[in-house]
Amino acid sequence: xxxxxxxxxxxxxxxxxxxxxxxxxxxxxxxxxxxxxxxxxxxxxxxxxxxxxxxxxxxxxxxxxxxxxxxxxxxxxxxxxxxxxxxxxxxxxxxxxxxxxxxxxxxxxxxxxxxxxxxxxxxxxxxxxxxxxxxxxxxxxxxxxxxxxxxxxxxxxxxxxxxxxxxxxxxxxxxxxxxxxxxxxxxxxxxxxxxxxxxxxxxxxxxxxxxxxxxx
Numbered sequence: 587x588x589x590x591x592x593x594x595x596x597x598x599x600x601x602x603x604x605x606x607x608x609x610x611x612x613x614x615x616x617x618x619x620x621x622x623x624x625x626x627x628x629x630x631x632x633x634x635x636x637x638x639x640x641x642x643x644x645x646x647x648x649x650x651x652x653x654x655x656x657x658x659x660x661x662x663x664x665x666x667x668x669x670x671x672x673x674x675x676x677x678x679x680x681x682x683x684x685x686x687x688x689x690x691x692x693x694x695x696x697x698x699x700x701x702x703x704x705x706x707x708x709x710x711x712x713x714x715x716x717x718x719x720x721x722x723x724x725x726x727x728x729x730x731x732x733x734x735x736x737x738x739x740x741x742x743x744x745x746x747x748x749x750x751x752x753x754x755x756x757x758x759x760x761x762x763x764x765x766x767x768x769x770x771x772x773x774x775x776x777x778x779x780x781x782x783x784x785x786x787x788x789x790x791x792x793x794x795x796x797x798x799x800x801x802x
Contacts, residue, residue: 587611590669591698591713594621594682597691602717608669608710609703614648615664620710625719631685635664635694637672638679642693648672688722
């Protein structure tokens, strides 16, 4: 029995990589669940692998928790689909979409075929893990904020994509009080008060001098 080693990377976060060894006779459901043991995501989301070309063009679909429309169309199911039935190339690629409600896209590539299993390993087996998977917002917790593993670019729609919650005090603190430096404001007020005090002090001295002249 052969072992397939797949390299799995986020399409939009290519510094986040997982490599997983899995038996050729195991299913796409086994691979799907192994991926999310390594990301920390819930596997119980509607997701699909697509047999892919070298240019990541999607072909036949293998689905997990598909919608009724796909079931009626006769889509292949992950739990019934063994990996070796869809491997036609030693560098076979699959395009993988996790969670169609809030999707993340992955590139899955076969990078190595190992001819013998290791009796000391329970497959699927995580061989390599690089980078932290981006966090996903929890729709049941309105205060949770999705955080990306990459810095936000200038073209990224931060408020819309990150589901910004104005009432979130942590977000407001992170924005530095919307650009207002409160410490500087206090200092400026103190300076103004000092200036006013000096002005009145000068006037008092001036009035004293006038009285003295009249006395003469």
